[in-house]
Amino acid sequence: MSDAAHQVRDEPVARTARPGSPLGRLVRERETGLVLIILLLFVVMSFASPYFLTWENMRAMTMAFAVEGIVVVGMTILLISGGIDLSVGSVVAFAMVLAGWLFLQGVDPWLASALAIIASAGIGAAMGLCVTRIGLHHFIVSLAFMVIARGACLLFTGGRPLGLFTLPPAFKFIGQGSIGVIPFVIIIFVVFVVVFDFLLRRSTAFRKIFYTGSNEKAAAYSGIRTKRVIFFTTTLCSTLAGFAGIIYMARFGSAQPTFGIGMELNVIAAAVIGGASLSGGQGTIFGAILGAVLLSVVSSSLALLDVSVYWQDIIRGSILLAAVSFDHYLHRHKAR
């Protein structure tokens, strides 16, 4: 080895030394902070309201975000890949209405649901093609499909909810049944979260999503087919939204063409509060779900405290702003 090369080795390990202990990492993780905030809210609220820490309220709170949580899973994965999807609320309604309409035409409800989920995946695939083939931005494409899918819902139903009273009990069980004391919806939700959180942390295929979102060009220069990755995440997000639509249908026993308006903003807010970055490359399912839990706990708390619904929106918006500002602050200080 040459002298120059040798010199370099004797230099101090510049800027690489950081606390790397497991505990240090845990403290820095976004999830830890969220868990602490949620726990704090629980403690405060159980003193503030006798109704908060009751089985009924816990169940209601969990039900409130469980189905939407499935959409959060898809959105988080899409955000990590660098995309965004404004159409999820419309696609939820679209799947619900399409399955309901097919059922009313005499199609078996399971088959109708499968077809509706496939159609939702088709919407995602169409958006994915617009982004990867034409080169349009996710924001614009999904804005267009948000309006298109909503229009399709109204077209199918004439603007009126479809009553689906004749759904077989086995189907209704998806949305209304319980196993023991635990609602089946929550079991489905937990399965989705665990599976996708695991895949995102450990799966080789899902790792490519992080590479693509972190630096699309560097990913392409590493031989990753970034367009396929983006196509996949876009399609997956819509598919999960379609799946959520079916669960809602089973839960309500009806299909409502105006359901899910504004859902996309809640879902994106949850993911971002949970640490997903709008510029891609960062985020976890677990964190995003904690974001959804936080929003749900706050809503429930404010309702129990008799705070006006209008104030609730203002407070939720402020939480989002605080979370994003916090991230920005962290990043600025990390970068030297």
Place this chain on the structure above:
Amino acid sequence: MSDEIVLKITNVSKSFGAIQALRGVDFELRHGEVHAIAGENGAGKSTLMNIIDGILRPDSGEIILNGQPVEITSPARAQELGIGFVHQEIALCPDVTVAENIFMAEINKSRKWLMSYPDLFARARVALSQLSPIDPAVLVKTLSISNQQLVEIAKALTLDCRILILDEPTAALTEREARVLFGIMRQLAARGISIIYISHRLVEIFDNCDRVSIFRDGRRVATAEVASVTPDYIVNNMVGRVIGKLYPPKQSEAERLPGALLEVRNLTDGRRFRDVSFALKRGEILGLAGLIGAGRSEIVKGICGLHEGTSGEITLDGKRFPIRSYRDSIDDGVVYLSEDRKGDGVFLDLSIAANVAAIDLRQVSTPWGTIDSEKEAEQANRFGDRLGLKRGSIRDPVSSLSGGNQQKVAIAKMLSVNPRVIFLDEPTRGVDVGAKAEIHRILRDLARSGVGIVVVSSELPELIGLCDRVLVVREGEISGTLEGDALTEENIMRLASFTERAGPPSPGSPSETLH
């Protein structure tokens, strides 16, 4: 031209971290002269110009403008002092009109409530009239690159500057446009404007400039009246440097292996390069020299499937190697290291381990398709040790590493697939001297083990010190091959920069091989 000094720079130094970009530079600019600046990439020309324009602040030294010491704190201050700078890269707003671009600074300062477009267009037309009949009302993005360059020049001229810096203004111009520009330069000089003219084309310096200052290694090594010197004088001063023992020994005669590892024939993309043919031998380090923009990067990217529209015949180890996607290229063992490390070479936010694994995740996967973090860490540590990567934890983000170590991560990523051919684009740009020597050693070790290596570099000493053979690219074509004693900076510069406008000083065909 008079002997009156308008700008005097004394003892200016500037360093970036460990790199000393300027070492005690003195420089004088006379009233109404066209003063050429010559030097290799990295000689300190740009740093000095950026200091004069207030983009950079000197670490020490003094700037005296018209007899008064001045502090040039920003480009806006430089404008107030009458210094205009036309950058090599076009810095216009593509989505607004030509006129608005020309008067951007004025509109910015304007206290009027409303824009007066007729007035703006009329004045822009006047400003452009001496250059080119460009319509001031069209959007800049609709103009050709050469017209955009002329808009840049018009913009600088409207600022009523006394000193005008032109950084390779002809790089994007056709010969006719260049001649127009030279005419304008002469007129401006006659009006008493002093011009600093940076160019790699010696012909232009001899045809259009009064004096020339030559820079090397952050020093001004010579200044002379152009009329009194020869092209050889300039080239010798640009490159006259002893190369230290920083470079590993080259391939010896005994180590030469017969047969080509990679053969490229008639590679063409129809825009940036054409008819490129060469052979890379096993165990050889082949250099690709040429001016910035000559098409070197495009050629190597084209071979790897990273540059659209490339066609040509390539064989790898005697087998046909069709140009496909980069994924296929990687699977065949042909990899590319990007010149823009931070932009697309590494994932700055991701861990060292995740970076090293990126190119072939199968190696760190379990049979069930999940990432095996043990394997991933083992792989990263193995390559980290092999390349002498200084690291805290393999889980730290790459952004926590120094430039040289980031580059080692990028190299580790490529080595993870056991490549047969490696293309490296500016592998040591922005890397300190020590890490640079280590990277050179790594490349030579790889070559010894039979890997074929192609290095694109703008740094002539690197090409000469490291490579067994150097191809010179000029305007998208290979203008010559150099090896052995013929591999000198003078020969590279000559093959890279002389254009058909004037013949090279020594006789020779456009393409030649020297031994």
